[in-house]
Amino acid sequence: MAVGSNASERQWERALTGPGAIPLYAGLSLLVALLFVASLCIGPVFISPLKLIDLLSGDHGDVLSLIAREIRLPRALLGLAVGGSLGLAGAALQGLLRNPLSEPGIIGVSGCAALGAVLAFYLGAAGAAHWILPASGIAGALLSVAAIYVLAGRNASILTIILAGVAINSLAGALTTLVLSLSPNPFATYEIFFWLLGSLSNRSFEHVALIAPFIVCGWLLLLTTGRALDALSLGEETATSLGIDLVRTRAQIIVGTALAVGSSVAVTGVVGFIGLVVPHLMRPLVGQRPGALLGASTLGGAALTLAADIGTRVPVVAGELRLGVVTALIGAPFFLHLVLRKRTVYQ
Amino acid sequence: MLALSLASTAVDGADHPARIVSMNLCTDSMLFELVDLERIASVSFLSRDPNLSVFSAEAKMIPINRGHAEEIVALEPDLVITDRTTLPFARRLLQKFGIPVMLFDHANDLVEYRGNLERLGAAIGVADRARKIVERIDALTKETPDQGAFVARPRALVYQPNGFMPGTRTLMSDLMTRAGYRNVAAELDFTFGGFLALESLLFLAPDAVVFSVRQNRQPSLADAQLSHPALRGFLAGGPERKRPLLVKVPENLWTCAGLFNGRAIEILQHAVQ
Numbered sequence: 001m002a003v004g005s006n007a008s009e010r011q012w013e014r015a016l017t018g019p020g021a022i023p024l025y026a027g028l029s030l031l032v033a034l035l036f037v038a039s040l041c042i043g044p045v046f047i048s049p050l051k052l053i054d055l056l057s058g059d060h061g062d063v064l065s066l067i068a069r070e071i072r073l074p075r076a077l078l079g080l081a082v083g084g085s086l087g088l089a090g091a092a093l094q095g096l097l098r099n100p101l102s103e104p105g106i107i108g109v110s111g112c113a114a115l116g117a118v119l120a121f122y123l124g125a126a127g128a129a130h131w132i133l134p135a136s137g138i139a140g141a142l143l144s145v146a147a148i149y150v151l152a153g154r155n156a157s158i159l160t161i162i163l164a165g166v167a168i169n170s171l172a173g174a175l176t177t178l179v180l181s182l183s184p185n186p187f188a189t190y191e192i193f194f195w196l197l198g199s200l201s202n203r204s205f206e207h208v209a210l211i212a213p214f215i216v217c218g219w220l221l222l223l224t225t226g227r228a229l230d231a232l233s234l235g236e237e238t239a240t241s242l243g244i245d246l247v248r249t250r251a252q253i254i255v256g257t258a259l260a261v262g263s264s265v266a267v268t269g270v271v272g273f274i275g276l277v278v279p280h281l282m283r284p285l286v287g288q289r290p291g292a293l294l295g296a297s298t299l300g301g302a303a304l305t306l307a308a309d310i311g312t313r314v315p316v317v318a319g320e321l322r323l324g325v326v327t328a329l330i331g332a333p334f335f336l337h338l339v340l341r342k343r344t345v346y347q
Numbered sequence: 348m349l350a351l352s353l354a355s356t357a358v359d360g361a362d363h364p365a366r367i368v369s370m371n372l373c374t375d376s377m378l379f380e381l382v383d384l385e386r387i388a389s390v391s392f393l394s395r396d397p398n399l400s401v402f403s404a405e406a407k408m409i410p411i412n413r414g415h416a417e418e419i420v421a422l423e424p425d426l427v428i429t430d431r432t433t434l435p436f437a438r439r440l441l442q443k444f445g446i447p448v449m450l451f452d453h454a455n456d457l458v459e460y461r462g463n464l465e466r467l468g469a470a471i472g473v474a475d476r477a478r479k480i481v482e483r484i485d486a487l488t489k490e491t492p493d494q495g496a497f498v499a500r501p502r503a504l505v506y507q508p509n510g511f512m513p514g515t516r517t518l519m520s521d522l523m524t525r526a527g528y529r530n531v532a533a534e535l536d537f538t539f540g541g542f543l544a545l546e547s548l549l550f551l552a553p554d555a556v557v558f559s560v561r562q563n564r565q566p567s568l569a570d571a572q573l574s575h576p577a578l579r580g581f582l583a584g585g586p587e588r589k590r591p592l593l594v595k596v597p598e599n600l601w602t603c604a605g606l607f608n609g610r611a612i613e614i615l616q617h618a619v620q
Contacts, residue, residue, distance in 0.1 A: 043544070043546055044544050044546055044547040044550065045546060045547070045550045061585025061586045061587065061588060062585055062587065062588060063549045063550060063552055063581065063588070064550075066549055066577050066580045066581055067546045067549050067550065067577065070575075070576045070577035070580055071545055071546050071549075071575075071577045072546070121566055121568075122565070122566060122567070124565070124566055126566070127566060183565055183567070184565050185565035185566070185567040185569075185570075187508050187509060187567040187568075187569035187570065188565070188567050190509065190569070191567060191568050191569065194568060201544070201545075202510070202544075202545050202572050202575055204575050204576045204577070205576065206576065320542075320544065
């Protein structure tokens with residue numbers, strides 16, 4: 001057994017570092033970097049990349065540097081953090097529940113995080129201390145992941161998990177709308193759109209600083225479950241016999257998802273589709289291995305979110321499109337194409 | 348059209364409507380300016396909000412409505428007044444019940460308000476009182492012409508929660524122009540208004556930013572946008588950039604047209620001196 005374990009471990013490591021993995025990660029990183037720069041340049045006012053270096057290198061106190069430093073930079077950083085979190089959490093949940101449909105949006109994690117944040121924000125609790133807003137989002141997310149796991153039970157079918165998730169998601173959405181409708185502030189009603197469809201517009205460094213520690217912890221917890229997820233793909237018993245501590249893995253993924261997704265949603269609202277689509281897009285590139293999918297989905301999620309956020313600035317409507325609308329517009333056709341091509345695999 | 352004819356049959360002759368209901372915040376305040384409380388059977392619930400109406404104390408003394416046809420029918424009013432754009436279905440129901448409904452166009456400037464006042468005054472038998480208010484409004488508009496030395500005027504924009512910016516054909520714009528500003532909305536061809544991204548605001552670099560303020564606002568993301576660090580940085584000025592003027596006008600002074608708009612003009616004029 002020990003020999004087999006070592007052999008398979010070597011195999012995994014080779015797959016991770018061998019030919020294929022490095023070009024993939026380099027390519028994805030380059031894509032993310034390009035989209036990050038594009039996100040800083042594109043907007044109602046175009047800023048050339050050269051001018052950007054000048055603007056970001058020192059505080060000039062002029063209007064353009066305010067736009068670059070205080071509006072676009074935090075926005076791009078949030079796109080990176082939130083998109084990465086959603087992609088990563090989607091990949092981890094799909095690996096843990098061994099279910100291609102489990103992702104933060106569908107199983108209600110994002111919805112519950114939004115509910116937590118909305119309660120804290122509109123009832124005034126978030127005004128007491130900065131950390132309360134992300135903490136409430138995390139608490140909401142934690143409750144829903146734990147609930148799914150308990151409801152789904154040890155050997156739940158794919159259907160049970162999804163149905164439980166859909167129920168929790170609808171409930172969270174309804175309660176979010178209810179809380180916003182009851183707020184005495186007339187603008188709160190319009191903000192239902194923000195919380196249910198997500199947006200990165202007008203976020204600031206205060207938001208980045210608010211969620212950064214939680215995002216880092218969440219990513220660390222999730223990214224280190226790769227080996228366990230690979231083993232888990234062979235079945236729980238096999239994984240246990242390979243020396244994987246399943247209780248720990250589950251706890252890591254539940255807490256990691258809650259930290260990363262919960263804090264993200266608390267400042268950007270529910271951004272759908274990223275957690276579902278990205279792991280499916282990346283899966284063929286990493287060779288169906290859940291462990292390797294984690295890193296690739298983080299980068300892929302960041303890239304898709306940055307691209308979608310650039311898309312929201314296309315001046316087709318008064319104001320801005322909602323991020324969730326663009327992620328669905330970009331993501332859904334890709335996803336449909338993938339589903340149709342892989343029809344046989346999913347049957 | 349039907350509404351107008353119905354209204355006129357009810358108010359013709361000396362038999363003026365005794366119990367009047369208003370269903371819209373702005374027709375509410377017009378009614379408060381024109382008639383005594385005894386004749387007002389009900390006003391919209393919004394009028395009780397001191398952030399929206401200067402008549403909130405008066406509104407607390409009389410019944411309110413939320414624009415549902417059934418609650419208005421139950422009040423048995425002689426006349427219902429409202430804005431042409433609000434609650435079309437409720438209006439149609441009221442007409443079915445035979446209650447006269449008088450419609451007013453939303454007053455986008457003081458001159459339009461003048462017309463509304465005269466019409467309502469004549470319809471409910473208080474033409475004299477309406478004429479007195481019109482005279483005071485005329486005095487106000489004479490002191491504050493809506494055009495003047497155009498170039499010297501500070502370029503100003505009203506920035507409301509969610510980045511909404513009122514356009515040139517709005518009451519806020521009219522009052523701002525009378526107070527001596529030039530509405531930046533004209534540069535963007537915003538007639539009734541539009542949403543302005545924060546970075547577009549910074550790029551437009553107005554000489555003055557006007558906030559419509561409320562007391563004890565409940566938290567909302569829309570309001571949070573007004574305290575974005577980039578906006579604070581812009582308002583603080585820079586080494587080579589003049590510090591823009593920040594003017595705060597209480598929302599209840601210029602949401603609807605009325606004599607109280609004079610106080611909004613005063614605040615705006617005072618800031619620019």
